[in-house]
Amino acid sequence: MPAIEFDELTKYYGDVRGIEDLTLDVESGEVFGFLGPNGAGKTTTIRTLMGFQRPTAGTATVLGTDIRDRAALRETRANVGYLPDDVGLDEGVTGRRLLDYHGQLRGDVRSEELLELFDPPLDRKVGEYSSGNKQMLALIIAFMHDPDLLIMDEPTSGLDPLKQERLLEFIRAEQRRGKTFFFSSHILSEVRKICDRVGIIRDGHLVELETVESLLDRSGKVVRARVQGGVDAADIDLDGAHDVTVTDGDADAATVSFTYTGAYDPLLATLRDFDLLDLSIEEAPLEDVFMRFYGEDPSAKVQAINDRAERPDV
């Protein structure tokens, strides 16, 4: 049984689309990354899954429970950990008191060991916490009852790099214990490190559902070669080579770079025709892949604003 099963899940706020026809399965025991730009519908999806709002159409099951069945979902939540996007906690109480209360609500089987990983100052008022400390307290609340499924909205946000790394390591360890993770993220390096699969959502629609490896395979390699005696973009006559550019050209040498999706043999055969001074073949950054799905070129947007700023009279 999948841990989460989306069946054409749709949520509109009046006329405004939150998500539409979301269909996918999150398998038991996998770490699933849910990605998309701001406003794409990630938080809407998560809050609908938790039962905070009713779907407009379609449905989903969480650990086998239909989310439209409020009473059953309430029982199921005993086995679900949730970390909200914008962590809201009572500010007038100490962290310890808040932890006690949440432990009473959902059961507390492991807050003590969790406090060794995440250590918010429990004796201080939550209102005095930094955002990182609040995030750590919320993480303890999410994990304290040792749930089988964790639904997390931007789990590393606000944490310092050390704590982020610790959380990712913890997620990997929990996955080995059989736990399932469904989390939204913006941070590609963390997705890369821990996700088995990713779903990419844009304007409320699922636009991509892939394993991380195949996403990277499809995005290809970045090839950069420094060659003796100059080179022209047209010289790279190779299937699967895109965006060929030549830079730093002078009489002696030039650098040619391109993205390549294809096998190594034809690539190397082509490159052997040149007098290579230097060669690097690297995985394309995941960022490029996402930008393609997000449908946006950030540098173009920034450039457009700069152009306008430089010509205020236009």
Next chain:
Amino acid sequence: MFETVAYESRQRLPGTAVLAASLAAFAGMVIAITPGVIGEVDMDAILAQLPPGLVESLGLGELGTAEGFIALELYQFVWIVGLGAYLAYTAASTIAGDVETGRLDTVLAAPIGRTRLLLEKYLALLTPIAVVNVVVFTVIYAGAIYIDEPIAATDLAMVHLLSVPYLLACAAVGMLASVLAPRRLVAEGVAAGAIVGTFLLQTIVVGADVEWLGAIAPMRYYDPLTILTESHYDLAGAAILLAAAAALIVAASIAFRERDLT
């Protein structure tokens, strides 16, 4: 069971202490000026100058006795309007405030139902209700003895006891506003406004053709003045208030269950 009642009650303690201290101070002041007012001011002469309708609708005819003066100065206004509006306001900020800050998400992620959460938050309001009643009862009772104008303990106890259904009804108005209003500020304003508004309505319609309109005012079913001056206990009124509170809470929990938390 009742984790939220315990948690929220404890959360309410500091605010309750401040509220109880302020009301105790006000009660002390009323006690302190009582002998001077009933001994030295010619109330009948003053009242003769006021419009008879006003004297009747506000029950000012009893101002010349210690019981009447205390009932009018403290209970008819501070308790009924002030404390009633405070509880409506406080209740209104519970759910609406938690939705606004996102706190509700963290709580409702636990296996707790919305109806139970609402009910527990409501019951936690019994903490300020109980504490201020006990404190002010003590101040007035002891103070009245001190100024040598003792008040019948049973009457005074009934003023406070019967104020509990009244205050619970006010808080229930606030709970309903809390789940219906789009924002916390709106909920608070509507709830406190409903108490003040119905008080004004009830005052205006006394003796008028449309006196029945005052039936929606919760203060019609709780009258500290007649309790203290005539030992008249409106138990039927208290039952009506409790029934109204229950109906409001049922309506609030249905509305809460059905709405999206956005």
